[in-house]
Amino acid sequence: MSKYETAIREAVTLRGSVTVAELADALDVSGQTVRRIIKPMVDRGEVRKVHGAIVSARSEMDPPFLARMHEQQKEKAAIAAMVAQLIDDDGIVAIDTGSTSAYVAQALRVRRNLTVVTNSAFVASTLSMIEGNRVFMAGSRLRDHDGAAFDRAAFDVIAGFKVDYAILSASEVHPERGFLVQEQCEKDIAGAMMEIASCSVMAVDGAKFRDTGRRPLLSLPRMLDGSIIVTEATPDSGFNDLLKPYRVEIAAAQAG
Amino acid sequence: MSKYETAIREAVTLRGSVTVAELADALDVSGQTVRRIIKPMVDRGEVRKVHGAIVSARSEMDPPFLARMHEQQKEKAAIAAMVAQLIDDDGIVAIDTGSTSAYVAQALRVRRNLTVVTNSAFVASTLSMIEGNRVFMAGSRLRDHDGAAFDRAAFDVIAGFKVDYAILSASEVHPERGFLVQEQCEKDIAGAMMEIASCSVMAVDGAKFRDTGRRPLLSLPRMLDGSIIVTEATPDSGFNDLLKPYRVEIAAAQAG
DNA sequence: CAAATATTGTTGCTTTATGTTGAAAATAAT
DNA sequence: ATTATTTTCAACATAAAGCAACAATATTTG
Numbered sequence: 001m002s003k004y005e006t007a008i009r010e011a012v013t014l015r016g017s018v019t020v021a022e023l024a025d026a027l028d029v030s031g032q033t034v035r036r037i038i039k040p041m042v043d044r045g046e047v048r049k050v051h052g053a054i055v056s057a058r059s060e061m062d063p064p065f066l067a068r069m070h071e072q073q074k075e076k077a078a079i080a081a082m083v084a085q086l087i088d089d090d091g092i093v094a095i096d097t098g099s100t101s102a103y104v105a106q107a108l109r110v111r112r113n114l115t116v117v118t119n120s121a122f123v124a125s126t127l128s129m130i131e132g133n134r135v136f137m138a139g140s141r142l143r144d145h146d147g148a149a150f151d152r153a154a155f156d157v158i159a160g161f162k163v164d165y166a167i168l169s170a171s172e173v174h175p176e177r178g179f180l181v182q183e184q185c186e187k188d189i190a191g192a193m194m195e196i197a198s199c200s201v202m203a204v205d206g207a208k209f210r211d212t213g214r215r216p217l218l219s220l221p222r223m224l225d226g227s228i229i230v231t232e233a234t235p236d237s238g239f240n241d242l243l244k245p246y247r248v249e250i251a252a253a254q255a256g
Numbered sequence: 257m258s259k260y261e262t263a264i265r266e267a268v269t270l271r272g273s274v275t276v277a278e279l280a281d282a283l284d285v286s287g288q289t290v291r292r293i294i295k296p297m298v299d300r301g302e303v304r305k306v307h308g309a310i311v312s313a314r315s316e317m318d319p320p321f322l323a324r325m326h327e328q329q330k331e332k333a334a335i336a337a338m339v340a341q342l343i344d345d346d347g348i349v350a351i352d353t354g355s356t357s358a359y360v361a362q363a364l365r366v367r368r369n370l371t372v373v374t375n376s377a378f379v380a381s382t383l384s385m386i387e388g389n390r391v392f393m394a395g396s397r398l399r400d401h402d403g404a405a406f407d408r409a410a411f412d413v414i415a416g417f418k419v420d421y422a423i424l425s426a427s428e429v430h431p432e433r434g435f436l437v438q439e440q441c442e443k444d445i446a447g448a449m450m451e452i453a454s455c456s457v458m459a460v461d462g463a464k465f466r467d468t469g470r471r472p473l474l475s476l477p478r479m480l481d482g483s484i485i486v487t488e489a490t491p492d493s494g495f496n497d498l499l500k501p502y503r504v505e506i507a508a509a510q511a512g
Numbered sequence: 513c514a515a516a517t518a519t520t521g522t523t524g525c526t527t528t529a530t531g532t533t534g535a536a537a538a539t540a541a542t
Numbered sequence: 543a544t545t546a547t548t549t550t551c552a553a554c555a556t557a558a559a560g561c562a563a564c565a566a567t568a569t570t571t572g
Contacts, residue, residue, distance in 0.1 A: 002529085003273045003309035020549080030531050035550070051538060052549065121381035121393055128377055128403030135398040137377055137405065140413050142391040147384030149393065153409070157396050258519090276559075286521055291560070307528055308559065 002037045004029070008054075012047050017055040075205040075232045075251075076100050080107035082230050082251035083167060083203055089113055091164050094193040095123050097148035097186070098169035100203045102126075117161050119154045119189055121147035136161070150185035158192045166190075166197035172217055173209050175238045180217035191221045199227055202246075206233035258293045260285070264310070268303050273311040331461040331488045332356050336363035338486050338507035339423060339459055345369055347420050350449040351379050353404035353442070354425040356459045358382075373417050375410045375445055377403035392417070406441035414448045422446075422453035428473055429465050431494045436473035443474045450476075455483055458502075462489035 004027050011018045011026070020038075024031040042049045049055075080103035087093060087108060092115040095101050105123040108114065109130055116127050117136040128135040138157035139149020168190050170179040179202060181187050194200050200223045209231070225245040232251045235243060260283050267274045267282070276294075280287040298305045304313045336359035343349060343364060348371040351357050361379040364370065365386055372383050373392040384391040394413035395405020424446050426435040435458060437443050450456050456479045465487070481501040488507045491499065 001304075001306045003275075003306050003311055006273070006311065029529095031549085032532085032551085033530055036529085121377050121384055121391075124393075124398060125377040125381040125403045128398040128400060131400060133400055135377075135400070135403065136396050137380075137393055137398055138396065140392050140394065140409075142380060142384040142393055144384060144387060144389055144391070147381045147391070153396075287559080288522085288561085289520055292520085 001040075004034075004037050005041060008034075008037065008041070009046065012054060017053045019053045023054075075207070076103040077107075078232045078251040079203050079205060079230050080104045082249055083201055084108050084110060086201060086228065086230075086249075087111055087114070087165060091115070092161070094118065094158065094161065094163045094166045094197060095120065096166075096168050096190055096193060097123075097146055100169040100205065101167060104167055104203060115163075117158060117163065119149045119158070121149070148189075150189060154189065155192055158189070158196060161196050163193075163197045164199065166193040166200045168193065168200060168202050168220070170202065170204050170208060170220065173204055173235075173239065173242075174217075174219075175242055177217075177219045178222065178242060179204070179220045181220060182217060184218060187218045187220055194221060194223060200224060201228045201230060203230045206231055206235075209233075209235050209239065260290075260293050261297060264290075264293065264297070265302065268310055268312050273309045275309045279310070331463070332359040333363075334488050334507040335459050335461060335486050336360045338505055339457055340364050340366060342457060342484065342486075342505075343367055343370070343421060347371070348417070350374065350414065350417065350419045350422045350453060351376065352422075352424050352446055352449060353379075353402055356425040356461065357423060360423055360459060371419075373414060373419065375405045375414070377405070406445060410445065411448055414445070414452060417452050419449075419453050420455065422449035422456045424449065424456055424458050424476070426458065426460055426464060426476065429460055429491075429495065429498070430473075430475075431498055433473075433475045434478065434498060435460070435476045437476060438473060440474060443476055447477045450479060456480060457484045457486060459486045462487055462491075465489075465491050465495065 007027060008023060011023065020031050020034050023034045027034065038047065038049060038054055041047050042054075047054050076099065079100065083104050084107035089111050090113045091111065093108075095104060095116060095118040097118075097120040101118075101120060102122055105118075105120075105126040108116075108127060112130070113132045114127065114130075115134045115136075116123070117138055118124050118127075119138040121137065121142055124135050124137040127133050136157060137149070139151045139154025141151045142149050168179075171182050172180045174180055181190065202223065223246065227246050229243060229246050229248045230251060231248070234250055235248070263283060264279060267279065276287050276290050279290045283290065294303065294305060294310060297303050301313055304311050332355065335356065339360050340363035345367050346369045347367065349364075351360060351372060351374040353374075353376040357374075357376060358378055361374075361376075361382040364372075364383060368386070369388045370383065370386070371390045371392075372379070373394055374380050374383075375394040377393065377398055380391050380393040383389050392413060393405070395407045395410025397407045398405050424435075427438050428436045430436055437446065458479065479502065483502050485499060485502050485504045486507060487504070490506055491504070
């Protein structure tokens with residue numbers, strides 16, 4: 001077991017895939033060494049190796065939800081890593097549904113002793129596997145393509161908490177209308193999470209600032225001043241007014 | 257116990273890993289001394305030692321649950337496939353926690369329009385991704401290594417259903433004591449699921465018939481006559497009495 | 513105070529990890 | 543197809559870390 005193993009594991013879980021050269025650079029060792037360290041990890045099945053890169057061992061799943069997991073993959077991984085940086089060990093967070101939130105959940109696996117309340121079964125499942133976390137699944141009736149709950153019980157569970165951060169996502173960002181989601185129930189859950197949070201964290205990839213979806217969308221309630229927007233590209237100046245009350249964090253394409 | 261121990265512990269937890277040379281420098285002692293001090297700490301399991309460094313003992317990520325996902329992998333997959341064969345499209349099932357159940361959930365992705373009630377976030381997440389399924393997550397407070405709920409809400413949700421099959425698993429099978437699980441709460445959930453089911457399906461791999469766990473185990477309530485046992489190897493004749501009231505299905509080891 | 517005990521540093525040697533080189537394999541480009 | 547580029551792998555040389563035994567120093571105990 002090498003001292004670099006945990007660093008490699010983290011990089012892989014966080015980013016899904018990472019090249020040998022990147023790791024060599026990040027760890028300040030030669031590529032050959034990286035390969036040597038990785039070999040036993042592959043044998044143990046902790047990571048998978050393809051030509052040119054090492055990728056997370058987690059395989060399974062193809063459904064529509066996970067399809068979206070692959071759009072803007074690198075951007076979302078970078079954003080998720082930045083969000084995970086904002087959260088401390090022992091933190092208390094609420095996390096909503098959405099593919100970006102799924103990435104955030106993956107990234108948060110490096111944190112310890114988290115208390116998490118979420119209405120997404122995927123997020124709940126991911127984070128409850130981590131020893132020491134306290135995870136609460138809000139709601140029981142799950143929606144059939146993303147495994148999220150929006151029933152009465154979900155609101156009741158959420159309302160019983162007080163969290164440091166509400167980690168939210170949106171389908172689109174509009175200069176005047178703000179952060180938009182597709183359905184009323186998503187808006188309601190996001191609102192409920194914002195209400196119990198000292199601070200909201202809105203995680204949206206750059207594409208959300210450009211997408212001009214034709215479908216009707218609903219605006220989320222306004223976030224508290226001082227809330228944090230995490231994205232991977234500096235938004236167009238047209239968004240200045242909208243973003244002024246907030247702290248905008250730009251996630252770097254990321255080194256190790 | 258050396259006066260340097262707490263300093264070392266702090267350095268390790270703080271930084272995740274630290275080299276012997278760094279510690280020697282910081283504590284102003286020789287490297288040999290550092291090794292000598294660390295030796296008993298390693299024996300006690302407080303820290304871990306690798307060539308070149310001391311690393312935190314907190315095994316970041318080898319959740320016992322996912323570890324078990326890989327034991328008896330082929331057997332469990334065969335059993336799961338057989339269970340999935342018993343369930344029809346449009347079926348209504350309850351599924352409990354456990355690595356075998358996780359495989360069953362995977363296998364059940366080939367079925368359509370299932371109604372599922374489970375106390376496992378992993379099972380819920382897996383099956384809710386399938387278009388057309390109705391999945392209910394029973395419970396909100398999730399246990400931290402397998403993401404299963406055993407709280408009051410879990411029982412309430414389960415009690416509100418009536419299902420065709422309760423798909424259960426056990427830690428061990430004993431000729432006289434029957435099907436055994438490790439904890440009271442697991443027994444209770446299994447019992448609750450059996451009560452709402454017309455028929456129970458017990459999925460246990462052959463190893464469960466042999467394992468002679470020394471730890472104290474609890475017997476599950478007796479299943480209805482006609483319930484189904486699915487395993488991959490014909491049980492020893494010593495189990496004849498126990499299994500007589502049931503239908504035993506032997507899953508053929510499958511390709512892939 | 514002296515003897516016993518524990519702690520630390522030093523030395524020489526063994527084991528392990530790492531970087532470099534060059535050839536083979538795989539992938540991409542033509 | 544063929545060539546070019548990148549990635550991987552094996553082998554060797556070297557540096558670094560670990561280890562055991564001994565010597566020197568401090569600490570406790572009778």
